[in-house]
Amino acid sequence: MHPASPFVRGWVALAAIGFFFGRDTFERMLQGGPLIDEQVAGRAPWLLLGGGTFLLLTVAGYILSWYFTRYQVAEGYVRVNTGFLFKQQRQARLDRVQAIDIVQPLLARIFGLAELKFEVADAGESAVRLAYLPMDQARQLRATILARAAGVEPDPARPEEAAAEAPENAVLTVPPPRLVGSLLLSEQSAFILLGAVASVVLSAVTENRSFYLYLIPAGLGLVAAYWNSFNKGYNFTAAISPDGIRLRYGLLDTQAQTLPPGRIQALRISQPPLWRIFGWYRMQVNVAGYGTAGSNGEGSSRTTLLPVGTLPEVFTMLSLVLPDPGTADPARVFAAGLHGIAPVSGAGGGPGEESDGGFVTTPRRARPLAPLGWRRNGFTATDTALLIRSGRWWRQLVVVPHQRTQSMALQRGPLARRFGLVDLALHTTSGPVSPRLIQAGIAEGKALLDAQAARARAARKRQTSEHWLEQVKPLVAGTGHEAGTDDPEASSKEGPQHG
Incomplete structure (x- = not known):
């Protein structure tokens, strides 16, 4: 080092x-x-x-x-030896590499250094952390490891030569004003505003000024949360390259993250109520090897695919994760998943008859349990992914590629039994996304369980994630125009065609 x-x-x-x-x-x-x-x-x-x-x-x-810290990349492994009195050797197979990050804390940036850490399948935390290397050396080593992980053999005449860094094409950048606006219109701001109003009302009614004291810790916590989100999301950029999706972000501590193809296990698109004013969305993912990374500040930034973006940008990022949408009309299907609501059928409508855009929604008999969301909750399946939507005010759309479904479970409590409902939980790798279909009819839930198991089994047999770049070549060729366009209609026309 x-x-x-x-x-x-x-x-x-x-x-x-x-x-x-x-x-x-x-x-x-x-x-x-x-x-x-x-x-x-x-x-x-x-x-x-x-x-x-x-x-x-x-x-x-x-x-x-x-x-006494040494590292080696050879024979299909990366090895790190550490320790003076108590020695330790950690090694990871290159073909099990899930994602590679280059992290630069503020002090490391002053010295021109970077930490290289990459995730390995089934690792709850970073399998290998190399801190610190010169920035150029860290980038070269990352390119070499990604090339070896992808199966690229080194030149026999020069086996020790570092692999060249793969070229990239910029896809999008999140402007700082939009990031600040998303923080001001976030859920935390709404709760603090409601708390301030309640404190003023209680103080006026009871003539007790001590209620204002409760706002001090809440305000300090809000400022800390704002700063952490702004620091992690500042200058967020996304690009595509032959070795995966590249994300860069950070104000003081910068991070360059590379997600190799096929490592994203589940994706969630969410929209808080106040974000509807500007049509903003947030995208988060479960990534194999990240474990419970989404439980802390650093981990939440690593599992964020788009901190705040417009609908065309959402479609663009979807096209990278799911190049083949598996449907002939992706614009209608994904739009129904993002902001659609099932139309009300006749009085005799039964279970499973409420649908829009192909979505099967909660039966009408569940209205006492979900008076606002029963027409919104639903699911549909394309040839490549299962889509689950929920939330009338806090809208969410969860996308799970069929081959990433690890297991499923039907669950229901006493109230669900009373109304003839069932929940279907899909299990993927750990992360911020928990795919779960809520309040489905019993018949629909059982049918989906069997159908999804068959779809997952068939998708794993024909999985071709190693040809990821071949699938996104049309988007790569058009990146120079699509990423910088200011025409929402033009972008929305291009985005859904790929995702």
Whole structure:
């Protein structure tokens, strides 16, 4: 690794040591007093000796950790050896690589360094983290690993030569004003506004001003959430290349993420109520190898395919994840999934008769359980994916490629039994997306269980994710015009044709 790596990793510990031993001296300096208190003047040499020894041991530990860290890419594996007293070797098969990220914390960017981490199938956390490498070396190593993972054999005459980085074509960029607007119109802002109104009303009614105090922690938490989302989503760009979908984002800590083809297991498109004003959507995915990455701030950014985008941009990103929509009229089907509502049939309508755009919705008898959402909840299946929609106010559309269905379960509680309903849960890899069809009729739920099992089995037999670039060549060729267009109608006409 780079010689500056131990200091980039350990600056927090060094700062903590300096704060612990120099806090009192710094405070006295600000107050204009002597730098060394008379009570501790006699023990100053021993304190300096102890502090210096502790600091040297800490620095020596980081240096030894750096010196004994080695990595190797050979024989179809990437291996990392670490440890001075307690040695450890981690290795991962190149053909099991799921995704590769290049991460640059702020201090690493100052030194021109980057951390390379990539995910391996069945790994709950990063299997290998190489911190830190020079930026050019990290990019070359990522290109080499992706090429080996894709089965590209090195030149026999020059087996050690690094693979060239695959070219890319920009697809879209999220403007910062749109990102800021999406945060201001987010669910958190609505809850804080409602809390402020409630505090004002309660304070006026009870003449007790203490209600305002409850807004302080909520406001601080909201500011922290805003900053984290803005920092992670700033300058978000997406591009396509032969080795996968490339995502770049970050203000202070930048990250370059590569998702190889076929690694996205499930996708969710959501639209909060206030985002409908501008027609914005959010896209999140489950990625094989990321495990429970979506449970924290860093992980949620890694599983975000589009933080905020318009409908044409949603169709563009869908075309990358699902090049073959599996239907002759994708515009109508996906539009019905995003914002459609089943028409009301006659009074004699029975289970499964409520549908629009091919979606089978919740039976009319479930209206007491879902008075607003029973016409919205539903599902449909194309030749390549299962689409599940839900939510009247917080709209959601979940897309699960058939070959990514791992298992399914029919579930229902006492109320569902009373109304003759059932839920169907689809199990994929861990992540922010939990595919679940709610409040379906019993007959429809059982039929979907059998049909989806058959579709998943057939799709796995004909899976061709290794030909991902062949499928998106039309979009690659037109990227230069589609990505920069300001004409929503032109973009919407192109997007659904591919996704």
